[in-house]
Amino acid sequence: MRAAVARSLRQLRRLARHHAEGRAPINRLTRQQNALILRSSASRPLCTVRHNDEYGRFVSPAVESLRNMFSTATADSIKDVPRGGPMVEYEKRIASGDLVDGDSFQVDTIQQLQRLYEDLVENEEACQLDRYQSSEKSGRRRWLWSRLIAQPSTDSPVKGLYLYGGVGTGKTMLMDLFYEQLPANWRKKRIHFHDFMLNVHSRLQMHKGVSDPLDMVAAEISDEAIILCLDEFMVTDVADAMILNRLFRHLFSKGVILVSTSNRAPDQLYEGGLQRNLFLPFIDTLKERCIAHPIGSAVDYRQLGSAGEGFYFIGNECSTVLKQKFQSLIGDEEPTPQTVEVVMGRHLEVPLGANGCAYFQFEDLCDRPIGAADYFGLFKKFHTLAVEGVPKFGYHNRTAAYRFVTLVDVMYENKGRLLCTAEAEPIELFEKVVTVAEAQKSSPRSSRSRKSDDPDLCVDNELGFAKDRTISRLTELNSREYLEDFEAKWQQPLHALDNGGDVVLA
Numbered sequence: 001m002r003a004a005v006a007r008s009l010r011q012l013r014r015l016a017r018h019h020a021e022g023r024a025p026i027n028r029l030t031r032q033q034n035a036l037i038l039r040s041s042a043s044r045p046l047c048t049v050r051h052n053d054e055y056g057r058f059v060s061p062a063v064e065s066l067r068n069m070f071s072t073a074t075a076d077s078i079k080d081v082p083r084g085g086p087m088v089e090y091e092k093r094i095a096s097g098d099l100v101d102g103d104s105f106q107v108d109t110i111q112q113l114q115r116l117y118e119d120l121v122e123n124e125e126a127c128q129l130d131r132y133q134s135s136e137k138s139g140r141r142r143w144l145w146s147r148l149i150a151q152p153s154t155d156s157p158v159k160g161l162y163l164y165g166g167v168g169t170g171k172t173m174l175m176d177l178f179y180e181q182l183p184a185n186w187r188k189k190r191i192h193f194h195d196f197m198l199n200v201h202s203r204l205q206m207h208k209g210v211s212d213p214l215d216m217v218a219a220e221i222s223d224e225a226i227i228l229c230l231d232e233f234m235v236t237d238v239a240d241a242m243i244l245n246r247l248f249r250h251l252f253s254k255g256v257i258l259v260s261t262s263n264r265a266p267d268q269l270y271e272g273g274l275q276r277n278l279f280l281p282f283i284d285t286l287k288e289r290c291i292a293h294p295i296g297s298a299v300d301y302r303q304l305g306s307a308g309e310g311f312y313f314i315g316n317e318c319s320t321v322l323k324q325k326f327q328s329l330i331g332d333e334e335p336t337p338q339t340v341e342v343v344m345g346r347h348l349e350v351p352l353g354a355n356g357c358a359y360f361q362f363e364d365l366c367d368r369p370i371g372a373a374d375y376f377g378l379f380k381k382f383h384t385l386a387v388e389g390v391p392k393f394g395y396h397n398r399t400a401a402y403r404f405v406t407l408v409d410v411m412y413e414n415k416g417r418l419l420c421t422a423e424a425e426p427i428e429l430f431e432k433v434v435t436v437a438e439a440q441k442s443s444p445r446s447s448r449s450r451k452s453d454d455p456d457l458c459v460d461n462e463l464g465f466a467k468d469r470t471i472s473r474l475t476e477l478n479s480r481e482y483l484e485d486f487e488a489k490w491q492q493p494l495h496a497l498d499n500g501g502d503v504v505l506a
Helices: 002-022 028-035 054-058 067-080 086-096 104-122 139-148 171-181 193-206 213-224 238-253 280-289 316-330 362-366 372-381 395-413 436-442 447-453 461-477 480-490
Strands: 160-165 188-192 227-231 257-262 290-295 311-314 336-341 347-354 357-361 384-390 417-422
Touching (some): 086 104, 104 160, 104 290, 171 227, 188 395, 193 227, 193 238, 193 395, 238 257, 316 417, 347 372, 395 461
Parallel strands (some): 311 417
Antiparallel strands (some): 347 357
């Protein structure tokens, strides 16, 4: 039935275009109404959506026959189709008190997202956004066909958007708000960048032996989503850096529209990375297909919550308290060693787990050769993570710091709950991790000379930028507001903490 509706609507659109070309001109608003005819009231007969009496002569009997089945076949879909776009929703949230009014940087950004939304609405058919009207061929079949017949470039007529700025400024919130307003029948996907790249590498493994596996992967991704929303675009892995340009050239040539958030401007991506000269063409590709928009706000909204309400304990002597809190969360269940399936046949051993909660020593999570794939697998099975012994970070444990940053990112993306003991408050954990600019600013000598003054000083641009996001997220993870949202989701009591003298909360 849905296919019949789509075929009839395509016929109606063709007739409308014929009318526009051969008779009276139709303005832009009228064309949008034709493209968005599914958004009209379910109780209104489809055949009565006319701009004048003459137009009615072009409505086919097939469209007329939809009158009796239209409301039942598409009413549920219509309920999900938003009206107005992200700007309207943003204003609603300000009016309800969910968002703070007066942030001009966020207003500028939501205007960019609103422009993109309107461009997508106007070019819905050209961008092939409707999954029910797109080709039924699989990505592999289209790829094989393209090997036999040369396919012209199909770059989207709509440019994407790359949002970048400081931590806690609302980038992810605004992108999610935009994503939620997109019609349910559009081909769209919202995913964290770490998870996206893991998915890409997994697909590459599946297509070993193909002459151009990246083209095959791009065909599959574009088959699933034309609008690709990536959160926290951050390139630290040389394997990712080497394939991004070819991957996204394939994706863009297949019409994919990228919307992304990042803490780094495009020109700063993978700064100081191995073989960065091979990565630079990707930056040019990114700037060619996306509008780069900075969010210049200095406000970290995560810091405005009620910090100090969570399960962040300072001092190794608090390990007993951590174990007690962990036991109170799992209730009467007995914690036992468990195994988590990750990807491509790999597994992660969990020392203790029960009732959705897992307990680790810091070394077991961040001082071993594991990464984002393991953390995503962990949070597919557990919603709460207890970590004992988070240290201060410096040059000596730089690799562990990178893993801890990734762990916090994955936890935050999956809306997990953190219990931990740490050597210091979040901001003090990273006080010896600095960017090159910070090192040079704090010393009149070069960053290399400064490093010789403190052998544990870690001068690392990527980690230096990422630490601010981690500090901000650790603060939010332990805020009352975040934990109340967690409790509502999982219906687990917070088990209010004692404010004893030996327990200091972040």
